[in-house]
Amino acid sequence: MTTILVYKQGPLGYKCSMDKIVRSYSDLDLHRKIGDIIEGHSSNKEEIRSVAAGLVDWRRTRAVLDLGCGYGWFEEVLGGRFDLVCGIDYLSENLEGFLRTAEKIAKEAVFLQARPPAAIDMPSGRFDLVVAAYSLYFFPEMIGEVKRLLSNEGQFLVITHSESMLTEGEKYFDFSGLRKVIQRFSAENGEALLKEHFAGTVFVDYPNTLVFGRSEGNDLSQYIDFKKEFISVDVNPELVKEKMLAELQRLGELRFNKNDRIFVAKK
Secondary structure (H helix, E strand, O other): OEEEEEEOOOOOOOOHHHHHHHHOOOOHHHHHHHHHHHHHHEOOOOOHHHHHHOOOOOOOOOEEEEEOOOOOOOHHHOOOOEEEEEEEEOOHHHHHHHHHHHOOOEEEEEEEEOOOOOOOOOOOOOEEEEEEEOOHHHOHHHHHHHHHHEEEEEEEEEEEEOHHHHOOHHHOOOOHHHHHHHOOOOOOOHHHHHHOOOOEEEEEEEOOEEEEEHHHHHHHHHHHHHOHHHHOOOOOHHHHHHHHHHHHHHHOEEEEEOOEEEEEEEO
């Protein structure tokens, strides 16, 4: 098993707020813990990674690229054996976790530290599958580069949020800035953006709701803390947490829209 470490700094194309949002994913233990909280409070008990993986034609998939790979969240559910699994992420903190996961399923595991949108120094047609799980709204400008990197029969798998995820919070606060972030690539506009580059695009909706009961304020508090950099685009996160916890006690239950959409685009 060969592991190659490659480091590359891309252009600084982010606003300060976007940079802070990305940085919020550097605490890997917290990231995993919040994943457990989301899973435990989800009304949809079908794991979204498994749903997404089920949409991919794996028969000719030997080389995989994950944009915004994190610690290897998507790769954790993949079986089989690949020739190459490459992850690209801005945070060096994700290097060890991603490689540990990728090495289990690939002959060659590569971590590339880069800051999309940026040209990727790899040959055209190198990958059979490119994945962007909850990351493409940070760099939708990469869609054309993804097409270049895909083989002729390659697939582009995208998991993204719906703009409606902000509906409940917008009853209390103005999240127009955060809405602009999500709208860069969302469930609602993703198909049109992909069709600018790809001949065939299909999608599957993943309806979901996060449900918190009166006795689960601690989980809700941690979830809001994890999202604080997103929230701070518009509002002081402490004000949001105080208001939501008060509403939880007043109402006895809070439900938050967590609808997502999975896209598969082909050349």
